[in-house]
Amino acid sequence: MAAMLKPLRILLSTSKCPQSRSCSRYVSRMRYVNQLKEDDSLCAEALQSSHIMLFHRLSPLLQPAERGTFTPATFSSSDVQLMLERLGHDRCLLTESVLVGCSEENQAQFCLDVGELDQAAVEDECEGNFVELRKSFFLLTAAEVPIVAKGQALLRWHQTNRFCCATGQPTHRNQAGSQRVCRSSGTVHYPTMSPVVIVLVSDGKRCLLGRQSSFPRGMYSALAGFCDMGESVEETLCREVAEEVGLEVDSISYSSSQHWPFPHSSFMLGCHASVSPAHTQLDVDHTELEDARWFSLEEITSALQMKSPPRRGDPPGVWLPPKHAIGHRLITEWMERQQSGERGE
Numbered sequence: 001m002a003a004m005l006k007p008l009r010i011l012l013s014t015s016k017c018p019q020s021r022s023c024s025r026y027v028s029r030m031r032y033v034n035q036l037k038e039d040d041s042l043c044a045e046a047l048q049s050s051h052i053m054l055f056h057r058l059s060p061l062l063q064p065a066e067r068g069t070f071t072p073a074t075f076s077s078s079d080v081q082l083m084l085e086r087l088g089h090d091r092c093l094l095t096e097s098v099l100v101g102c103s104e105e106n107q108a109q110f111c112l113d114v115g116e117l118d119q120a121a122v123e124d125e126c127e128g129n130f131v132e133l134r135k136s137f138f139l140l141t142a143a144e145v146p147i148v149a150k151g152q153a154l155l156r157w158h159q160t161n162r163f164c165c166a167t168g169q170p171t172h173r174n175q176a177g178s179q180r181v182c183r184s185s186g187t188v189h190y191p192t193m194s195p196v197v198i199v200l201v202s203d204g205k206r207c208l209l210g211r212q213s214s215f216p217r218g219m220y221s222a223l224a225g226f227c228d229m230g231e232s233v234e235e236t237l238c239r240e241v242a243e244e245v246g247l248e249v250d251s252i253s254y255s256s257s258q259h260w261p262f263p264h265s266s267f268m269l270g271c272h273a274s275v276s277p278a279h280t281q282l283d284v285d286h287t288e289l290e291d292a293r294w295f296s297l298e299e300i301t302s303a304l305q306m307k308s309p310p311r312r313g314d315p316p317g318v319w320l321p322p323k324h325a326i327g328h329r330l331i332t333e334w335m336e337r338q339q340s341g342e343r344g345e
């Protein structure tokens with residue numbers, strides 16, 4: 001029987017706001033990660049005693065956790081090296097790991113794609129399953145999603161940027177995987193994200209959601225659109241709302257942001273916007289959206305309570321984005337504001 005890899009149960013930590021925790025620990029962690037990005041030999045040393053999350057063709061390895069939940073499987077680098085040897089693979093694959101952060105205990109965290117290995121054999125060794133990233137978003141906690149999304153996005157970037165777009169020559173990564181260099185021109189390439197504005201429009205009593213034909217059945221979300229070159233967030237927001245539903249917004253407020261790995265790393269800037277209750281007639285661009293409509297507070301409240309998407313044969317119901325998506329956060333914020341406004345009246 002194959003020797004099983006013993007998973008490490010560690011607290012996955014992403015960067016936290018300096019004011020929210022002990023400042024000095026946060027500062028030392030951030031500086032350590034920065035050093036690892038800049039110093040290849042320090043990073044190679046850190047890799048030898050690091051924690052590693054595994055992916056197979058960009059799907060993260062998950063293991064069952066308490067009460068029917070799942071968690072990203074994390075292993076020591078020596079266990080990963082032993083597994084690579086047992087499966088007849090070169091230990092060198094380990095150096096293709098990408099740095100994703102560092103634990104509260106200053107232990108470097110890496111992600112490695114073992115797509116060259118037999119998927120079932122790795123799953124057997126590790127007592128877990130590789131789960132497609134979108135699906136894994138429904139299984140993981142809010143603390144685990146960002147680091148898994150970051151790991152997948154970085155691994156994808158390396159897989160698709162092996163050649164310099166200016167010279168056509170191969171590019172070479174640094175040990176942390178935070179950049180690739182074209183040695184023939186000296187150009188340094190960094191991982192990129194496309195800025196996207198996502199906006200929840202309200203007329204004071206209702207909020208506006210749309211759906212693309214590619215969304216799962218019954219799912220509606222806030223309007224979103226990529227920023228054009230040279231645009232500000234405000235300009236993108238006004239243009240997208242005008243293009244997609246034919247409305248002019250009166251006011252805008254920023255909510256929060258999120259890295260979104262689908263389909264190719266967007267940087268989502270989440271906003272609320274209001275339109276005049278006198279100008280709410282929609283003129284939907286059906287080349288962009290299959291449907292868009294206004295939703296009452298009651299409709300949103302009951303849609304947020306749905307635990308699973310509508311199945312085939314169920315009565316048509318509205319399904320909102322998963323709880324880790326910024327679209328979900330904007331809708332929840334709007335609902336809470338409406339409820340507190342109502343209570344205050």
Ligand SMILES: NC(=O)C1=CN([C@@H]2O[C@H](COP(=O)(O)OP(=O)(O)OC[C@H]3O[C@@H](n4cnc5c(N)ncnc54)[C@H](OP(=O)(O)O)[C@@H]3O)[C@@H](O)[C@H]2O)C=CC1
Binds near residue numbers: 221223
């Ligand atoms: N996290 C969340 O809650 C949500 C996230 N999103 C994400 O927001 C993103 C943008 O939303 P969407 O409504 O599709 O955007 P848009 O309304 O801008 O429409 C998408 C189209 O814009 C064009 N486009 C322009 N710039 C880019 C670029 N940099 N990358 C890709 N396409 C571009 C493409 O057209 P063409 O193919 O004709 O060139 C594409 O089909 C999506 O990737 C989606 O995953 C959306 C909703 C919720």
Ligand SMILES: [Mg+2]
Binds near residue numbers: 223224225244
């Ligand atoms: Mg759009």
